[in-house]
Amino acid sequence: MAHVAGLETETRETGTSTTNLEELHKLASINSKVAIRQLPSQGLSFQLWPAASTFVSLFDGYKQQPKESPLFPVLSSISTNPIRILELGSGTGLAGIAAAALLGAHVTLSDLPHVLPNLQFNAEANAGVVSASEGGDIRVQALRWGEAQDVASLGRYDLVMAADVVYHDHLFEPLLQTLSWLLLRGGSCGSFLMAHLRRWKKDSVFFGKARKLFKIDVIHSDPPLPGARIGVTMLSWIPSSLQEMLKGTGTGV
Numbered sequence: 001m002a003h004v005a006g007l008e009t010e011t012r013e014t015g016t017s018t019t020n021l022e023e024l025h026k027l028a029s030i031n032s033k034v035a036i037r038q039l040p041s042q043g044l045s046f047q048l049w050p051a052a053s054t055f056v057s058l059f060d061g062y063k064q065q066p067k068e069s070p071l072f073p074v075l076s077s078i079s080t081n082p083i084r085i086l087e088l089g090s091g092t093g094l095a096g097i098a099a100a101a102l103l104g105a106h107v108t109l110s111d112l113p114h115v116l117p118n119l120q121f122n123a124e125a126n127a128g129v130v131s132a133s134e135g136g137d138i139r140v141q142a143l144r145w146g147e148a149q150d151v152a153s154l155g156r157y158d159l160v161m162a163a164d165v166v167y168h169d170h171l172f173e174p175l176l177q178t179l180s181w182l183l184l185r186g187g188s189c190g191s192f193l194m195a196h197l198r199r200w201k202k203d204s205v206f207f208g209k210a211r212k213l214f215k216i217d218v219i220h221s222d223p224p225l226p227g228a229r230i231g232v233t234m235l236s237w238i239p240s241s242l243q244e245m246l247k248g249t250g251t252g253v
Contacts (some may be wrong), residue, residue, distance in 0.1 A: 025056055029063035032129050036094050036122055043238040045091045046116045051163035051195035054232040055095035059102040070220040072193055078158045081217050082106050082135040084111045090164040093122045104134035110143035146174030151181045172206045192237035215240050
């Protein structure tokens with residue numbers, strides 16, 4: 001048993017020839033658990049990373065005390081019910097599945113095509129937890145960053161979210177291009193929540209480019225991870241053009 005960012009988790013081995021890991025994440029606000037299968041031998045996208053647990057913890061806290069949550073300004077500004085959420089780079093799907101279960105949201109989990117079978121497995125394994133929520137729903141879809149046809153096939157969303165997606169520098173431009181299509185160029189969504197753990201100096205290159213297009217604010221910071229100097233931060237992004245418009249009307253963010 002472990003506690004990550006205020007979240008109770010339990011990890012156990014499953015499978016035979018290839019070691020699979022199943023991690024259980026307690027959702028205290030609804031007295032339930034999310035079970036996530038990891039396949040570490042298949043690569044980074046098949047493993048859990050700290051930022052996903054931060055999303056779970058914050059969604060759980062929002063469910064219990066919404067007005068006390070750092071997510072309140074973003075989530076309370078969305079009038080659609082249920083909320084429509086797109087998760088980028090879902091990996092094992094933990095964060096998006098938790099959003100569906102805790103927010104009663106319609107969530108699209110997205111990642112590269114080869115990641116989808118395990119993502120679909122985890123979505124189906126937690127269908128009971130999600131269906132017990134108020135209106136929650138999950139679907140899985142392939143989304144390659146920087147590919148216009150993939151973005152064009154998406155529906156309309158109220159919120160985009162992502163956990164631990166800034167790591168390979170060759171993906172910086174495709175990720176920013178996808179975010180631009182979704183949030184700037186006539187996209188249907190105006191808000192983006194990113195849980196990020198800074199690991200390398202090159203991260204500053206990505207955020208330097210991003211801040212030319214978006215207003216990015218830190219809305220939450222986890223305590224440092226064991227053996228580390230920093231913890232996961234939750235970042236709220238809105239298009240810079242929207243920020244200027246809100247200033248002009250005196251609304252602010």
